[in-house]
Amino acid sequence: MSDSLLFGVTVLDLTQGVSGPYAAKLMADYGAAVIKVERPGAGDVMRRAGPFPGDLPHLEKSGSFLYLNTNKRGLTLNLATVSGQRILRALAAKADILIESSHPGEMESWGLGYDALRSINPSLVMASVSNFGQTGPYRDYEMTEIIAYATGVSMHCTGVPDREPLKLGGSAALMQAGNLAAAVIIGAWFGVAATGEGEYIDYSLMESQAATVDRNGACLMAVSYSGEPTFRRVFSRRFNVLPFGAYPCADGYAHFTGAQAAWWPNFCDVVGLPEWKTDPRFIGPNFSNVENAEIVDEGFLPWILSKTKHEVMVECEGFAGTPINTMEDIVHDPHFRQRGFFVAINHPVAGSFEYPGAQFNPAKAPWRAGRAPLLGEHTEAILRELGYSRQDLVKLTQAGVI
Template sequence: MSTSPTPEAAPLRGLRVLDMTRVVAGPLAGQILGDLGADVIKVERKGVGDESRLVGPPWMPNREGEESTYFQAVNRNKRSIAIDFAHPRGAEVIRSLARESDILLENHRPGTLDRYGLGYEKLREINPRLIFCSLTGFGQTGPYADRSGYDYLIQGMGGLMSVTGLPDGEEGAGPIRVGIPIVDIVAGLNLTIGVLAALQHRNLTGEGQAVDVALLDSELSVMLNAASSWLNSGQLLGRSGNDHPSATPYGIFDADDGQMIIAIFNDREFVRLAHALDRPEWAEDPRFRTGGARVAHRAEIKAAVTSALKGRPRGEWMELLNAAKVSCGPINDMADIVADPHTQARGMVVEQEHPVMGKVRSMGAGFKLSGSPVSYRYAPPLAGEHSHEILREVLGMSDEEIKRDVEADVVG
């Protein structure tokens, strides 16, 4: 049992995760499982570590060139062990840890871990209850399985960039990537869902299984309306910039002192908007009365709303429109978000103390559980920070045995 100070109510307390992933998607899944109370052991290649540690700038204070802020986003609630698993003894240590674990996460190319005797078929022989989760760009099967895949590439290949950006004919037209690694994020969530489903299967049958998650599959699974439009009507939605292809007014509008978002997705809310803007006649105007009519007259309704907003600052309009139950809000940057009283009330900024790096802040989990809340126990670790602790606690190794592996350059 881990000595991690996990609350008794934590839903995944007592489960151990061997996290052999790096960069974003896999580490995000490991972090979510850690937030839920699992004991997550982050396995890093000795002398290399998770390469996202070096994805900077920006860097953590006083750790320039060593610890990026990028790494901190997806690696809390983990303990790190540094192992050279290309060394036979290192691979043996990984097998021993897998024997004592419930879940293994990995995002190496298909076949990589098999070369070291660490693939699913070998590990299931020593731990039939192990849930072995593989995350790759294109999956374990198919003609692209051996290709490497990163978020930006998959955003293009999976169609996301075909609907993101300004439409042809407008200045600056062209495909644009989403500004955060959204495909990695969705894949990390899918990996977490797969783990939880496999855990329930194990609860029912006693058996572990392999979970196969691909970045491309993950993106395709969330293309939703863009995919359905093509699959069911043969229509390509294309790029629509800040407008919505199927709803309007739904975009960015100018008030007297700045921009705001107004998002109207149904006829009821449009009626409320019309009255809030003192334009009740819009509700009966045949050009605007239904969603389909508004889309057909997009330019006219957009111009009408823009004109109606003149004469008041953004703050007044947001107060008035929100009081009228009209969806609207500002375009915030991170400074605005952290200062927002709602963000603070929801406890979404997590502060943790690290013995070397000092205060580390990250965004909290995106869900609240009334009976088994998430907990934030470990700040993102340094590479190999807990190596000796894990070997003693999980494998029962003595100080002499650990010293032998350190001297053999197997463990860091």
């Protein structure tokens, strides 16, 4: 679409897994022409990761793959072959951005490293998204989500004292890395407009986690200042009598953050205990007397147990009470529904499902919804655009190149 933010930008996506494909997905969703390059027959590892409809594995039905690769065209290409490398060079000569996630040194071994590709396209922005970076003693180590979370410091800060550290659920570290990678790559692409020269980005998943999540960056600097860590796992502290933390409600849990004395009258009215507004146990200096917090918890528990999570949020005007949502809660949330966050996308094999939509939706350059490609779906069309004949395609298929 000509009104999209990245209309006219061509991206070669040679990545697999989570971070790289998510970065390329964000570019595709906002208008870039992204070609997803996968191994013939096997494809991206996420095609086998699920979840699957009916829990039946299928290369074209993985929810993870379908989400991470929306709006892309699909090409299968064996980069370990001379013919595959020749095709990739032809594509790179016309591309604005190339993003890859192979093992460090592998692209160079195929003659597809940045120096080689820059010689045929000086304005190319190339990003290598790897576990620990292209250099250093850990460059060849493998990584999973929990390893990213652990090596990047965040796991050390998650959990409670005197227990083992914990990680966040899902793929928070890898998705965050993909978000940042997209921003860095697009920033480099804007730089090309100013200088005319391309750029190479050595993007480390571990470093992106260590430097950006929560207060990691500032705390790492503090270690340099004093040699002492400044962030340790601690219990969430309660500083006053207002409810603080997670509490059970009629259909799950709600969370309260008691912070300001100004919230106390609103809280008392909402939970049906207006007499507490003038109770000396909870006002004045005693507002900060956490020894009385247990009395408050016992007093307002009947109210919260009678409320659903959504009712808690709606009724807690004037103080901080919010639902602890499940995935199902989010899908049916009226706020998300009214804003059109979920979009239906039809896939020829997987069928029609609702997908999470745009992180942001510019009014003049709207986000677009398009499905992920079938494995190698656009191989013929892309190669024909490069001048290959049908006979050439037959030979390339027989040779295991495409």
